[in-house]
Amino acid sequence: MKITVVGTGYVGLVTGTCFAETGNFVTCVDIDEQKVCKMKEGIVPIYEPGLDIMFERNINEGRLTFTTKLEDAIEGAEVIFLALPTPPGADGAADLSFILKVAEQLGSLIKDYVVVIDKSTVPVGTAKKVRQKIAMNCNCEFDVVSNPEFLREGVAIEDFMKPDRVVIGTSSERAKKLMEKLYAPFVMQGNPIHIMDEESAELTKYAANAFLAMKISFMNEIANLCEKVGANVDMVRMGIGTDKRIGNRFLFAGVGYGGSCFPKDVKALVKTAKDNNYDFKILNAVEDINEIQKTIMIPKIKNFFKGNLMGKRIAIWGLAFKPNTDDIREAPALYIINSLLAEGTEIVAFDPEAMDNVKKIMGDRITFVDNQYDALLKADALVIVTEWPAFRTPDFPKMIQRMNAKVIFDGRNVFKTEQMKELGFHYESIGREKVTRDSKPGEKITISKDKIIEN
Ligand SMILES: NC(=O)C1=CN([C@@H]2O[C@H](COP(=O)(O)OP(=O)(O)OC[C@H]3O[C@@H](n4cnc5c(N)ncnc54)[C@H](O)[C@@H]3O)[C@@H](O)[C@H]2O)C=CC1
Numbered sequence: 001m002k003i004t005v006v007g008t009g010y011v012g013l014v015t016g017t018c019f020a021e022t023g024n025f026v027t028c029v030d031i032d033e034q035k036v037c038k039m040k041e042g043i044v045p046i047y048e049p050g051l052d053i054m055f056e057r058n059i060n061e062g063r064l065t066f067t068t069k070l071e072d073a074i075e076g077a078e079v080i081f082l083a084l085p086t087p088p089g090a091d092g093a094a095d096l097s098f099i100l101k102v103a104e105q106l107g108s109l110i111k112d113y114v115v116v117i118d119k120s121t122v123p124v125g126t127a128k129k130v131r132q133k134i135a136m137n138c139n140c141e142f143d144v145v146s147n148p149e150f151l152r153e154g155v156a157i158e159d160f161m162k163p164d165r166v167v168i169g170t171s172s173e174r175a176k177k178l179m180e181k182l183y184a185p186f187v188m189q190g191n192p193i194h195i196m197d198e199e200s201a202e203l204t205k206y207a208a209n210a211f212l213a214m215k216i217s218f219m220n221e222i223a224n225l226c227e228k229v230g231a232n233v234d235m236v237r238m239g240i241g242t243d244k245r246i247g248n249r250f251l252f253a254g255v256g257y258g259g260s261c262f263p264k265d266v267k268a269l270v271k272t273a274k275d276n277n278y279d280f281k282i283l284n285a286v287e288d289i290n291e292i293q294k295t296i297m298i299p300k301i302k303n304f305f306k307g308n309l310m311g312k313r314i315a316i317w318g319l320a321f322k323p324n325t326d327d328i329r330e331a332p333a334l335y336i337i338n339s340l341l342a343e344g345t346e347i348v349a350f351d352p353e354a355m356d357n358v359k360k361i362m363g364d365r366i367t368f369v370d371n372q373y374d375a376l377l378k379a380d381a382l383v384i385v386t387e388w389p390a391f392r393t394p395d396f397p398k399m400i401q402r403m404n405a406k407v408i409f410d411g412r413n414v415f416k417t418e419q420m421k422e423l424g425f426h427y428e429s430i431g432r433e434k435v436t437r438d439s440k441p442g443e444k445i446t447i448s449k450d451k452i453i454e455n
């Protein structure tokens with residue numbers, strides 16, 4: 001099949017490459033000229049494990065090409081995927097301007113029947129809006145399908161090639177047949193394709209992300225309670241996770257969820273509810289809890305240093321919003337670093353993939369080093385923010401040798417408390433050590449994202 005993918009971000013590039021891998025001919029189009037130039041040279045513009053090999057193979061075998069011109073990209077295409085940004089607007093609603101602009105352009109470019117597929121995360125009713133925009137300038141037949149994407153960054157290839165399910169929203173028999181043909185290689189193991197109406201497909205995506213965000217916020221609250229009552233959140237996690245009705249995934253307490261999607265999608269769903277005179281109470285709480293959780297380590301650190309962080313040298317391990325990605329959108333690390341800088345600390349940071357992206361917004365306000373041990377030189381404390389695999393079993397003697405003091409604040413529960421005690425560290429993590437001091441795990445430190453970028 002000849003496929004066009006509009007937008008080559010995390011979703012578009014993975015979608016395009018994976019469809020090329022299953023024998024389709026894919027043209028990816030992006031307005032970012034630099035990005036397209038890089039891709040034409042065979043360079044993958046993002047860090048996503050496993051993508052580079054597949055990317056190179058499909059370029060070499062002539063199934064994957066790139067352009068900046070929409071009219072060239074859609075030439076002969078049977079399906080056009082829209083993998084465009086849907087960032088939150090000022091009121092929390094998803095900004096549809098990227099999608100609707102391309103839809104309008106497509107209207108005057110489409111010459112034969114084509115299926116336009118919305119892969120971006122969009123609110124209920126968007127498929128209808130896209131159809132209207134295209135129809136304004138178009139005289140030929142076309143269908144608009146909602147096909148939300150559920151991949152996770154860091155394991156995007158695996159998620160795309162072997163999805164738990166494929167969701168397709170359409171009432172057109174012709175589009176349905178085409179979509180089933182396209183996805184057949186991805187559902188060989190019996191994983192289902194759910195065909196539904198467009199509205200339900202659109203809402204399914206938000207419901208999935210909001211539910212997962214809720215699971216995380218729930219566990220973070222359990223962790224905060226554990227600290228009060230002297231329970232261990234890891235034990236509680238395992239204790240509840242083995243109940244099949246709960247499931248053992250997405251129950252890890254930490255410094256909150258980040259990324260380009262959970263924060264924006266929870267906001268967008270709250271807004272959809274509000275626009276329909278529905279107060280989605282549970283999601284308001286999910287957001288509030290996450291705001292607090294992002295800086296939950298700060299009172300712990302401040303308390304240890306008796307309220308005075310001025311001049312302390314703090315090492316940070318991990319900047320990306322999660323391991324195995326270079327993505328720093330809404331990364332808790334940004335909030336933690338900004339809060340620590342506001343207290344007068346000196347920050348030395350290391351991340352295996354995300355440092356270039358952080359440099360772009362933080363410049364020389366913090367020091368970046370080339371490996372995790374260099375970050376520890378003369379450090380008064382280490383704060384672990386992202387659980388990269390390389391942080392899990394470090395060379396402890398090497399760490400001790402470099403650090404000014406044996407102090408670790410672990411925002412992702414990477415180490416075992418007992419082991420740290422044996423090594424002589426002052427060690428605090430999330431929901432595993434009883435907090436007897438009069439600290440407030442719920443203390444809110446308001447650091448807006450704008451402030452992070454401005455400073
Ligand atoms: N990042 C993720 O893990 C997932 C994202 N999604 C959703 O997929 C959508 C895309 O997300 P990402 O890939 O993360 O976005 P992104 O921001 O990484 O990439 C979007 C790309 O679209 C390009 N673009 C903007 N306007 C364009 C235009 N007029 N023509 C051609 N290209 C244009 C940009 O230059 C950029 O390369 C969003 O709605 C997101 O919520 C869904 C599942 C997973």
Ligand SMILES: O=C(O)[C@H]1O[C@H](OP(=O)(O)OP(=O)(O)OC[C@H]2O[C@@H](n3ccc(=O)[nH]c3=O)[C@H](O)[C@@H]2O)[C@H](O)[C@@H](O)[C@@H]1O
Nearest residue numbers: 149150151152153250251252254256257258259261321322
């Ligand atoms: O719509 C999207 O963009 C995607 O959003 C998430 O994927 P992603 O944001 O890539 O990453 P996740 O693995 O879901 O992690 C999100 C955040 O939650 C945090 N998290 C995750 C799991 C957990 O148990 N605890 C926890 O704090 C992570 O550290 C991270 O900050 C969803 O998992 C995907 O299904 C969805 O397609």
